[in-house]
Amino acid sequence: MKPQLTLQTPLELPYQEISNYLNKLWISEDKDNSGANTFTLMVWQPAWLEQCLVQKGLVNGPITGNLSPEIIKVAKKFILDQGLPITTSLNSEELLNLLKENLSNEDFEDFRGQFFESSISTLNPRRLITLAPTINKNSDIKTFVSAYCPLSDTQAMQPICGDLVVIRGDSASISNKGLKIIDELSIDELPAWLWWNGSLDESPEIFEYFTNYGLRLIIDTALGSPQRCLKVLDQLNNLNKAINDLNWVRLKNWRESLAMIFDPPSRRPILDHITDIDIDIAGDHMIQALFLISWISDKLGWSFLRVERDTELTKIEFERINGEIISASINPLSLGNPSIHLGQVIGLRLISKISEVQKNNTCVILGCESVECMRLEAGGMADMELIEQVVPNSFSTSEYDVSKLLGSSRGNTSPLFENSIKIALQIFNGLNN
């Protein structure tokens, strides 16, 4: 991986001067080097949890914006110490409110926006803008700039440089002044991305500002309440906005593994006789499972019939074009050490009944661990032909997933995702009516 070199230590400037300063910087530089012809990336980087933990003295500063293993460990311990349920999300309001009690209100060193994981910096962003809201309610806006050049280890070519801007302050000052700066900093001819690296529940007015702006959006629907997340997806979809959701991206292994099972043509008929689908998820946040079931039903041409909640379980029915019914269920499990992302799929079972004779039928099981596969095997599955596969959940960081999107996507909403959103909404609305 290529390390990132910052040419200057970030320079603090009054916010009114930022855009002027950057314009001059690029003119005074070597005239052949007018900066990388790539993209602008804006990051909403609240890092509330980290800010609280640093303020509380539970982890050492400076604040970085990276969800480090240490932060996760300390936060999980805090959850247990406070007697909160083990499935509590690291972004839950309850947790943050507890953490916010008796904060010192001291200013800590804050490095947010000054370092990026190499997977992102290798892509040579032309401009990186970080919005770093502080928990301290009365800190006025501060802005920093710096030019950077990624070091290339392959060619001795002149590095192509970019710049980074950090806008820090309390939410109000970011709304009032910060967004104006962003206006001035836009580079018209380059695509611009916004990565909303926080819960969709918070700062809706800032989020809305960005969605009106025509950016390519990267969000994570595992952060934020399912209601709010689906509402946002619905609105964005109706407005034809480009959406990328890390919660959908993290399903990639599941989609790929399931498709792989049906690559051999001899197995295709199984798909036409599916009667049951069961999905296990970790924790009670059903969006990712909804995406998975919606994708399957979309690809197999089923239509949604009805949904009901049976205590914890969500039961959904689909209908095949020939009138046959498919029953699906989403089953939240509480795990000892849940993922930092709520509601990640951990198991999937498909049952396909071709005949009355059990052993001619097929049961396809995907599990994130072999224990999960064995769990799904229980209850007579072993009488059928079993196809099993372990699908390890990906442990890549959000930064890495984002870099994949920046590097590969045209920025538009993936058609598979678009269709899944529509079906997921139907199901979710069915549940709330």
Added chain:
Amino acid sequence: MPSTLSNPLRLGLRQERVISPQCLVIFGASGDLTHRKLIPALFELYLQRRIPSEFGIVGCARRPWTDNEFREKMKVKLSNQISGKEREWEQFSNYLFYEPVDLQQSDHVVRLSRRLNEIDKTQATHGNRTFYLSVSPNFYASGCKALKAAGLLDDPKKSRLVIEKPFGRDYSSAKKLNKIVQSCAEESQIYRIDHYLGKETVQNILVLRFANTIFEPIWNRNYISSVQITSSETVGVEDRAGYYESSGALRDMLQNHMTQMLAVTAMEPPGRFEPEAIRNEKAKVLQASKLANENEPWNCCIRGQYGEGGNISNRLKGYRQEDGVNCNSTTETYIATKIFVDNWRWQGVPFYLRTGKRLPKRLGEIVLTFKDVPVHLFESTIINPVSNQLILRIQPNEGATFKFEVKSPGSGMKSRPVEMEFSYDESFGEPSDEGYVRLLADAMLSDPTLFTRSDEVEAAWKLYTPLIELMDNSPWKLPIYNYESMTWGPPESDQFISKDNIFWRRP
């Protein structure tokens, strides 16, 4: 509605790299290759949604077509592929433009440059360009120079140059051409096409070798006794006699495609999967390759030419009777050769390469034959136990077969050979892309992995220099043997390798 024909869950799942906005300029746009391979490949990329909306394809040749004429001609030529996808074609054809250019007239290229600037504006292609030389090899050098002179190759990050085969006629002409091309563009801008490298199955050799632990330890002289590489065609020279007469099987197939297959089969593992690392290893192995006996090249090669053949209902002409072929032609339509790779891994293992036209089957395969067991403990049900073989099928019926001995059922302890089989069709059920789809996309993505670098091309020509010199200076030492159409080449070819106690595999 789900169908059992294609895997519905697979649809839209492949995540391909996105081609960045650019103009693809094809020289030779009115030629055979453009409508047979290039435009179909581009249309396929379009159907796979891999073409960005900011894109343009500018066809160039001498004839004075307009944009619309070009679109119409391509539509007619591609009618089979378009059928059922007329709407998509209409949208795709908006990307097609045409500019009359004679590559030998510098002012034409300057005019083209202005046109490209205009297209940059309407298509938002940012001056990013790929130039594809699909013209006669006589124009490669002058074409590069003209592009250079018009300033079209100046920015190494924004311009790429794709060059078709054949790259040179021999070692010295290839070297000379490399020199000219490299004086016009940096090596990193140059993409020399060998469409065999675009084939999924050729790339699979790398995956098979380097993504599994079981093959690499035995992939060497300690376990492998010989390697055969075959590429056979059933067709004759068809309507390309003009080209073929001056080329022959050595230049048309052996020096490029077959030798590239040799390189991927024999190369050392690269340190990482990066273009230069891979091309370094390929170049190294080609540089280590030699004819089995360089001092007596006539003992390392058999040439043949197809005579009449076929059956009563379908008589086939001999090569010399084909339209456009000299009736005394000494062009080889079949060639077989024996090569050693002089390095630690392969010392003493013969590589037999053969290729020909009008052979009984269309096929490409690589056969690795393993050494015999030291002691035969078991009697075989057939006369001799067969050595283990790994057969990599490049085309058709792409896949791999492993042949080994098992106990024959019954009370005795006799052994018999069986086959373990992997077939792309049975496992994936989806046809792989035509080589040009992959290669065009890779060139536009600036990924040179599957293109041959200057040193590879030169090493491949150098390998065959003793044969080429012999053919030029004392052809009687390398006679052309006649073979009946639809047979496996001249009988001399069988004798050629049976001297080594080896037989061509009959596929």
